[in-house]
Amino acid sequence: MTRAALILLLAPTGPVFGATQTVAFTRVNVVDGTAPAPRPEQTVIIAGRRIAEVGPSASTAIPADARVVDGRGKYLIPGLWDMHVHTAVPGGRAALALYVANGVTGVRDLAGDWAEITAWRGEIASGALLGPRIVASGPYIEGGDVPIAHVLARTPAEAGTAVDSLARLGVDFVKLHSQFQRDVYFAALREARSRRFAVAGHVPRSITVREASDSGLTSIEHMLQIPTPCTPAESLALVPRFPVQSVLGRCTSEDLSPLFARFVRNGTWVVPTLVAAVEIASWPKRELPGDSFAAYVPDTLRRYVAEIFPMPDSIPPDADVVGHALFAKRVDLVGVLHRAGVGILPGTDAPLRNSPPGFGLHAELELFVRGGMSPFDALRAATLEPARFLGMLDSLGTVQPGKLADLVLLEANPLTDVSHLRRIGAVMWNGRLLDGDARARLLREAQEAAAR
């Protein structure tokens, strides 16, 4: 047997993405959350997993062994974060590459089998698996039974035991789900905070967001229980028409600015996940924007999503009219919260029908801008702010020397139009380059695998 044939035999069946190399992005416009205008004509040198140098192209030397990527007319941004996803689902492993292909080099996972996620993290770090950085809660704490990885807590004592078991697993943060008695929710929150865990949460109906914020909830997911500012007439007319539609929130004409000032004071962040609510707002309309990406999603995953997220069969005839009006209010609320100084992070609740892994984040950021954020603030919310929220700003979130090389090369300026975030030329994740050809191949292969 020849040596080449032997190497072929010994090679793993899948592709290996392990190689880092010295890379120089030359004459590129650098855009990150530190300044609201591009820095033109920059050279960015990547060595190993980190950004070694950023400087004017005229005066920055390119190492002899560097692979040069011509950045003329292009825009280099930090890798994007999707701050609310679920990776550990049927077909989820194969879908991890879709995040990276979409420029999402980091995700925050809010429920999943801890052993599975940590195994993936190891494979991703070694380069054997193409996927984003994953910050994860492991199983969430839940007050009743659900078919998703969770730790049950029906009493304050069980809440303590639950947090204890998560601490022993070594999870990155704690997530509280929905079906709690008040005292159990507060006990879990108190116990987790006393152990210095960040706590992401749903806010059950028995608890107000004010109480949750005052008790130290770090992030409110889906804007649950945050009221929507409405005129008195709207607060009468815009009442959810079927049970699931209540996630679109309650309309109120009361002054909400003291509540939002409280969020700022308490350091309570909000993860709106607007893109995931589109299906509820539009029901019973059959087509959704996210359907255009279904061809990339593994069949097992598509079937799972259809099963876990059933929509009602019979609903009042004006449900979609009310749904759209409520949804428009939720979009505006993001701008209201942002102007009030509340920290907003983009999350998609992927994988849902309208938020396929990776693809949904761009739509979420477009909705942020529709709600009144500038494209700069939307970009910042997906790069610098997640790094700050996660306490990782020393190593991620901006294009600066010493940081880990998670980068996206765009064909157009994201500050003039946030939808330019979809125009991806190349992605660098953890110092590994997914160039335009490799990215196109990856997406083609995902489509072929999904069709089989």
Ligand SMILES: [Zn+2]
């Ligand atoms: Zn979720």
